[in-house]
Amino acid sequence: MTDAKYDMENGDVITVPLRDPRWAALLGWLWPGAGHLYQRRYAKGMLFMICILSTFFFGLLMGRGRVVYASTRPNDFRWHYFCQLGVGLPALPALVQAYATQNGGPPWFELCRRYPAGTFTANGLREFAVIPPGATNFSGKPLIDGLMAPPAGPITLEKNDVLGMWHSELGHWFEMGTLYTMVAGLLNLLAVYDAFAGPMIITPEIRRKLEEQKKKKPESVES
Amino acid sequence: MLSVGLINLLSPLLAVSLWQARLWYAIPLVLVVSLVYGATRHERMKDIFEQSIRTAIGLVGFMSAIFVLIWLIGFWN
Numbered sequence: 001m002t003d004a005k006y007d008m009e010n011g012d013v014i015t016v017p018l019r020d021p022r023w024a025a026l027l028g029w030l031w032p033g034a035g036h037l038y039q040r041r042y043a044k045g046m047l048f049m050i051c052i053l054s055t056f057f058f059g060l061l062m063g064r065g066r067v068v069y070a071s072t073r074p075n076d077f078r079w080h081y082f083c084q085l086g087v088g089l090p091a092l093p094a095l096v097q098a099y100a101t102q103n104g105g106p107p108w109f110e111l112c113r114r115y116p117a118g119t120f121t122a123n124g125l126r127e128f129a130v131i132p133p134g135a136t137n138f139s140g141k142p143l144i145d146g147l148m149a150p151p152a153g154p155i156t157l158e159k160n161d162v163l164g165m166w167h168s169e170l171g172h173w174f175e176m177g178t179l180y181t182m183v184a185g186l187l188n189l190l191a192v193y194d195a196f197a198g199p200m201i202i203t204p205e206i207r208r209k210l211e212e213q214k215k216k217k218p219e220s221v222e223s
Numbered sequence: 224m225l226s227v228g229l230i231n232l233l234s235p236l237l238a239v240s241l242w243q244a245r246l247w248y249a250i251p252l253v254l255v256v257s258l259v260y261g262a263t264r265h266e267r268m269k270d271i272f273e274q275s276i277r278t279a280i281g282l283v284g285f286m287s288a289i290f291v292l293i294w295l296i297g298f299w300n
Contacts, residue, residue: 006266014266044262047271051255058251176248183252187259194263201265 004198016041016198028195030088032056032188035195048191052184056087059180065111066166067177070098071150075157078150080178086185086192097149107146114143114152114162253282 004016018024019039028035033049036042060068068091071078084091097107143152143162151162167174194200261275 016266041266043268044266044271047258047262051258055251055255172245176245179248180252183256187256190259190263199263199266 006198006201006203008201008203014201018196018198021196025192025196028192029086029188031090032087032184032191035192039195044194048188048194052087052188052191053090055187056084056090056181056184059177059182059184061177062170062173062180063177064170064173065147066145066151066170067174068094068148068181069150070094073150073155076151076155076163080182083182084185086188087181088188091148091181091185094148097146101146101149101152104152106144107149107152109147109149111145111147114145114165249286253279257282 002018002021004018006014006016008014017039024035024039026035027038028048031049032052033045033047036045036048039045068081068084069078070081081091081094084094093108101107145152145162151166153162155161155163170177257275257279258271260278261271261273264274265271
């Protein structure tokens with residue numbers, strides 16, 4: 001059992017029970033706020049949970065379930081996912097979807113299907129129609145959007161592709177959804193640190209040490 | 224109409240942001256970032272909320288300063 005103690009200016013002593021900090025950090029990463037609930041810091045745990053998860057899911061909703069996905073393909077290196085991964089479990093289905101679709105397989109939790117109009121193949125897509133799941137009046141191999149799945153088909157800079165369709169259909173919501181989910185992931189990293197090491201309270205002792213360091217710096221330059 | 228015209232005169236950037244309401248997306252983000260940052264700096268809820276208010280004011284002030292800077296640079300062209 002580990003505790004963090006802070007001696008405040010008015011004489012109060014704040015003791016923060018960290019229990020096992022490593023477990024708290026892991027739980028806090030897996031589910032925002034869970035680490036703090038494990039430490040019985042219920043108010044902060046609920047605050048982190050509500051703030052971070054609402055931001056993440058609001059962003060996911062804005063992006064219609066498409067802004068969180070894992071991809072390292074040519075022309076589609078989704079570096080944003082490394083930030084979104086900070087949220088933990090809610091972002092992990094993207095890895096499952098990336099594995100499921102890596103060789104052109106269908107994703108789990110299908111959102112919609114895109115069929116080429118006319119005689120174009122899926123690789124030469126220029127016209128498309130978005131049909132709800134289960135429709136039978138189109139033929140040809142569809143490109144399937146899945147929840148947290150990478151955009152189907154090749155991503156090119158010259159031709160229309162599914163990622164381009166997402167940007168076209170969602171407009172600024174794609175970028176906003178990406179931003180919200182990334183911010184949620186990065187904020188959870190702060191929450192994980194708080195669960196591991198306690199809050200970053202500036203106590204009088206820490207303030208005194210910082211002031212001593214500031215005073216020492218000009219002397220070290222002169223010597 | 225007069226106020227819209229005045230805003231357009233002052234800054235196309237501000238006009239576009241307000242008209243298309245994209246600036247409002249910043250409000251929940253500022254709120255959430257302030258609360259989470261405040262919670263990482265304190266343990267008591269009263270201190271957390273006080274820190275959050277200070278952080279939110281700081282964030283909005285910083286964003287406003289950058290906006291003014293970009294607006295002034297716009298006159299350079």
